[in-house]
Amino acid sequence: MVKINLKLLKKRAQDEIKRAGDLKLLNEVFKKYLGKKGELTLVLRSLEKLPKAKRVKVGKEANEIKNFLRVQFDQKAAAIKEKAKKEAEEKEWIDITQPGKKPATGHLHPLTQVRRKTEEVFQGLGFTVTEGPEVENEWYNFDALNIPKDHPARDLWDTFYLKGGLLLRTHTTPVDVRYMEKNNPPLRIITIGRCFRHEATDASHESNFYQLDGLMVGKDISVANFKAIIQEFFQRFFGKPVEIRMRPSFFPFTEPSFEVDMTCLVCKGKGCSACQKTGWMEMMGAGMMHPNVFKNSGLSPKNWQGWAFGMGFDRLAMMKYKINDIRLLYSGDLRFLKQF
Numbered sequence: 548m549v550k551i552n553l554k555l556l557k558k559r560a561q562d563e564i565k566r567a568g569d570l571k572l573l574n575e576v577f578k579k580y581l582g583k584k585g586e587l588t589l590v591l592r593s594l595e596k597l598p599k600a601k602r603v604k605v606g607k608e609a610n611e612i613k614n615f616l617r618v619q620f621d622q623k624a625a626a627i628k629e630k631a632k633k634e635a636e637e638k639e640w641i642d643i644t645q646p647g648k649k650p651a652t653g654h655l656h657p658l659t660q661v662r663r664k665t666e667e668v669f670q671g672l673g674f675t676v677t678e679g680p681e682v683e684n685e686w687y688n689f690d691a692l693n694i695p696k697d698h699p700a701r702d703l704w705d706t707f708y709l710k711g712g713l714l715l716r717t718h719t720t721p722v723d724v725r726y727m728e729k730n731n732p733p734l735r736i737i738t739i740g741r742c743f744r745h746e747a748t749d750a751s752h753e754s755n756f757y758q759l760d761g762l763m764v765g766k767d768i769s770v771a772n773f774k775a776i777i778q779e780f781f782q783r784f785f786g787k788p789v790e791i792r793m794r795p796s797f798f799p800f801t802e803p804s805f806e807v808d809m810t811c812l813v814c815k816g817k818g819c820s821a822c823q824k825t826g827w828m829e830m831m832g833a834g835m836m837h838p839n840v841f842k843n844s845g846l847s848p849k850n851w852q853g854w855a856f857g858m859g860f861d862r863l864a865m866m867k868y869k870i871n872d873i874r875l876l877y878s879g880d881l882r883f884l885k886q887f
């Protein structure tokens with residue numbers, strides 16, 4: 548009876564030692580069999596109650612199992628400790644050949660990128676980059692640009708009026724007047740700035756947008772200069788050969804005035820849905836500066852002549868990057884911005 552129990556006990560103890568995953572569990576198994584009240588300890592203690600012949604035989608076997616299990620425990624404990632040590636070392640191990648982690652640095656907004664490119668091209672053509680106030684007065688925004696109070700052109704723009712005759716500028720052309728007041732021709736300037744119009748927003752209109760304005764004044768500056776400069780600008784900006792054409796138009800501050808179209812970048816002039824099959828894309832309004840604007844800027848129209856243009860700067864960015872909704876530029880959405 549005892550003999551069978553001992554064999555089974557040995558087998559059970561062995562299995563439990565194998566299964567013990569850490570020192571704490573192993574210790575519990577040890578206590579269960581070899582502790583003060585352990586199963587094997589109890590067997591050894593009860594030996595004296597057996598008849599002598601049996602006592603010797605069982606005692607021998609029990610002691611052998613005891614020694615065997617002790618060895619098993621020691622080996623298992625050593626294995627558990629070794630494993631833990633290895634794991635700790637793996638955690639601490641550093642691969643010095645691995646490339647470092649790059650910190651997230653972000654990048655410039657597409658409008659800023661396009662702005663810098665535009666300034667670079669115009670500076671290369673001898674233009675100075677200027678700026679002016681976003682809060683303007685009516686004189687610079689309208690009157691100085693030959694747009695009198697009762698002129699219907701004032702109705703073209705829904706203006707954000709402020710107190711004291713101030714307003715949020717509706718275009719960047721007022722900067723031309725401010726610059727001509729302080730600088731003598733010949734001059735070549737561009738302005739890229741924020742403008743505001745109180746309009747409903749849709750895919751191509753925002754109440755807050757950017758405009759690119761250009762001005763070139765000299766003794767004999769003509770439409771020919773305009774055509775050459777603007778064509779060069781578009782070619783350098785888009786990095787493609789393009790043609791431009793001009794159509795008659797009307798603006799109060801230029802005479803004559805024209806709309807400027809550029810070869811459609813999508814179809815290269817063949818005609819597609821982006822250009823309504825015309826092969827041309829509307830780019831800007833322009834014209835020869837009106838004599839009244841020169842007068843209002845303190846320059847004599849008898850001595851000076853020149854041209855000016857204005858265009859939606861957001862549109863330039865949208866064409867460059869093929870963005871189909873102006874509102875994305877102001878959304879602050881990183882999923883959009885990360886693409887540029």
Ligand SMILES: [Zn+2]
Pocket residue numbers: 811812813814815816817818819820821822823824826827
């Ligand atoms: Zn096209």
